[in-house]
Amino acid sequence: MSGIDTAFRIANNLRSNFAKVLLGKDFTVPLTAILGGGHILCTDVPGVGKTVFSKIIARSFGCTYSRLQCTADLLPSDIIGVNIYDQKRGEFEFKRGPIFSQILLADEISRATPKAQSALLECMEEHQVTVNGQTYPMNAPFLVIATQNPIEHEGTFPLPEAQLDRFMISLDIGYPDPQSECNMLTQQRLEHPLDSIAQIASAEELAQAQAEVRSVTVSSSITEYIVALVSFTRTSAHLSLGASPRGSQSLYRAAQALAAIQNRKYVIPDDVQMLAAAALQHRVIPKRRFDRALARQAIEEALSTIPVPTA
Numbered sequence: 001m002s003g004i005d006t007a008f009r010i011a012n013n014l015r016s017n018f019a020k021v022l023l024g025k026d027f028t029v030p031l032t033a034i035l036g037g038g039h040i041l042c043t044d045v046p047g048v049g050k051t052v053f054s055k056i057i058a059r060s061f062g063c064t065y066s067r068l069q070c071t072a073d074l075l076p077s078d079i080i081g082v083n084i085y086d087q088k089r090g091e092f093e094f095k096r097g098p099i100f101s102q103i104l105l106a107d108e109i110s111r112a113t114p115k116a117q118s119a120l121l122e123c124m125e126e127h128q129v130t131v132n133g134q135t136y137p138m139n140a141p142f143l144v145i146a147t148q149n150p151i152e153h154e155g156t157f158p159l160p161e162a163q164l165d166r167f168m169i170s171l172d173i174g175y176p177d178p179q180s181e182c183n184m185l186t187q188q189r190l191e192h193p194l195d196s197i198a199q200i201a202s203a204e205e206l207a208q209a210q211a212e213v214r215s216v217t218v219s220s221s222i223t224e225y226i227v228a229l230v231s232f233t234r235t236s237a238h239l240s241l242g243a244s245p246r247g248s249q250s251l252y253r254a255a256q257a258l259a260a261i262q263n264r265k266y267v268i269p270d271d272v273q274m275l276a277a278a279a280l281q282h283r284v285i286p287k288r289r290f291d292r293a294l295a296r297q298a299i300e301e302a303l304s305t306i307p308v309p310t311a
């Protein structure tokens with residue numbers, strides 16, 4: 001079996017870059033998405049470091065970066081790009097949109113119309129886009145970090161579940177504790193720490209790390225455990241819709257990444273338990289819509305009901 005050295009090293013170095021800039025936060029969950037090769041949905045209030053978080057990732061891998069501010073007048077062509085007629089050459093040329101950045105921050109995604117959202121989410125799923133019969137691949141690692149505001153629903157288009165399902169994990173950064181917030185103020189007095197973090201690996205090395213993560217062993221009892229947890233959400237009294245098979249895939253891959261981050265070549269039940277909420281909570285629909293606590297409660301119940309595999 002191949003090693004997981006690159007994944008382990010990248011995770012450690014990326015974690016320390018996060019810790020230098022965003023104080024008092026644990027970034028294990030998003031590390032599993034980055035190493036697992038999945039997109040991140042960040043549901044959080046303004047000012048808690050979402051933009052900074054996405055920039056740290058881009059800097060850490062020397063990747064191209066764009067921020068897409070989603071608004072009601074955002075068109076699919078603002079995301080994907082447009083064919084422009086070149087008068088001199090007498091032909092059309094494709095001007096690539098922000099979706100071709102290696103790291104894309106899609107800010108306030110629920111303010112975009114369903115049409116723009118689905119253009120974005122199609123690219124996220126397919127890792128390519130076809131314009132006028134010509135197919136263009138996205139640029140690896142092609143990681144999308146989408147943000148949405150948990151309290152703002154007016155004038156927005158909440159993502160339908162089929163689209164929420166495209167995100168590997170959901171991330172809640174949340175407020176820093178008072179001590180970290182004091183440290184933040186002091187640390188940023190003269191300059192922003194983001195300006196001094198270094199690149200830790202190339203996009204190619206990240207691809208190598210992602211391949212290593214896929215080689216992490218998942219026993220059949222752990223695989224069955226994942227499926228049992230996900231199935232449980234489908235019959236939960238708190239939910240009107242449980243998690244999909246794509247949810248199982250995300251939990252499986254994130255658990256592999258968590259094992260690799262800890263320099264372990266096989267998944268243990270702890271990995272699955274630690275990630276169940278992050279991998280599943282955004283793709284289930286609570287009976288009281290938008291009640292995220294109820295979604296988490298259903299997942300907690302799955303964890304406390306389903307027997308933990310012992311071998």
Ligand SMILES: Nc1ncnc2c1ncn2[C@@H]1O[C@H](COP(=O)(O)OP(=O)(O)O)[C@@H](O)[C@H]1O
Pocket residue numbers: 021022023024025045046047048049050051052053175176180184
């Ligand atoms: N936990 C934290 N540690 C250090 N700085 C933080 C933290 N949370 C927020 N900040 C700072 O707050 C400011 C706003 O962050 P930003 O990423 O623009 O927020 P958002 O995109 O979530 O609105 C930045 O200067 C960021 O460094």
Ligand SMILES: [Mg+2]
Pocket residue numbers: 047050051052107
């Ligand atoms: Mg922001």
